[in-house]
Amino acid sequence: MARQGNAAPVIIKRKKVVGEHGHHGGAWKVAYADFVTAMMAFFLLMWLLNATTEKQRKGIADYFDPVIAVNRISGGGDGAFGGESMFSEDVLAQTGTGASAARPTEQRQAMGLTGDAEAAAEQRALEDLDSALRATSGESMTMERLMRHVVTRITDEGLVVELFDLPDSPLFIPASATATPLLKELMQVVADSFRLVGNQVAVQGFVPSFPITLIENPVWALSAERALGARALLQGAGLDPERIQRVTGYADRRPAVNDPMALRNNRLELVLLRTGR
Structure with a gap:
């Protein structure tokens, strides 16, 4: 067939497609x-x-x-125990x-x-005892009633067991060092717990501030007498007297709350001391 003279020419455009940069893979990851x-x-x-x-x-x-080398000491060792003492280990x-x-x-x-390991072991023992004391509150209604008066904390000094007054149940007869039956029960619980370890114990007494109109302020004598009474109750509950390291009356010098005359400041602190304290 003859080509038509007025037909438009066919133009073919060729585009050069440039590929994207190749994937780098996961080498950078x-x-x-x-x-x-x-x-x-x-x-x-x-x-x-x-x-x-x-x-x-x-x-x-x-x-x-x-x-x-498995053993730095040549055959025979350095002494009968190869450098060890028969008393260097108490348990196997x-x-x-x-x-x-x-x-x-x-x-x-x-x-x-080293001593760091001993300190860590002592820390774990204090934490375990702290947990055991906290857990006693759910054992019975009686224990729950008693443990309302107890707050525990671990400090640089040791495990502090704080016993404090509540409005409806004081630890001491007001303005005296005579313990109530409630305090005697609490002391038995604390003594039973303290017998689980061998640390020394400190007993500290605190009282709230009295009105400044008093001629003679009894806070020093009263806090000291209560601390001494708490020591006697601990020993009567079965704690070894040799473990009592110190008994201190702090009067009203370290209030637990901002109000120095608040009932909450009427308390005892029984401290299970760290080694060397």
């Missing part, structure tokens, strides 16, 4: 994860260097040394570092057991 892991290891190392003693650091270094159970917290030898201290 791996690199970032390696970076984060390295930083975490670095900060852990800095924390270990700051939180451990020289002996503990030596023990850690020995743990990661692949060529360290070990802590995981190779030693218990009782009288560790120098060699075992290098494996990480």
Whole structure:
């Protein structure tokens, strides 16, 4: 067929399609994860260097040394017990570092057991006793009634068991050092709890402020007499007298609330002392 003279020419346009940049994949994620892991290891190392003693650091270094000898002492050992004392461990159970917290030898201290471990064990014992005291409030209606008068807290000094007056049930006959039956029951509960550990005990008495119109302010004598009476009640409830380290009357010098004359300031504090306090 002949081509028509007036037909429009066919124009073919060719476009060069430039592809987008290729996908980089997940390589950057791996690199970032390696970076984060390295930083975490670095900060852990800095924390270990700051939180451990020289002996503990030596023990850690020995743990990661692949060529360290199992026993540094050659055949026969250094003495019959290989450098240990037969009194260095009271029990067979070990802590995981190779030693218990009782009288560790120098060699075992290098494996990480120092006074810090003993302090940590004592802290756990105080926390357990604190939890046990709190749990007694739900045992019976009688215990719930008694534990309304009790507040516990753990301080740098030790476990503080605070016994305080309530408007409807005082611990002492007002303005005297004569204990009520309620206080005697509370002292029995506290003594039973304190016998679970061997720490020393401090007894502290507090009273609210009296009106300034009094000629002789009885706060010092009254707080001291009540503290002494509390000591006698503890011993009568079965606490070893040798564990009483001090008995103190603080008068109205340390109020528990802002109002110095408030009934809440009428209280006793029985402190289960930390070692060395």
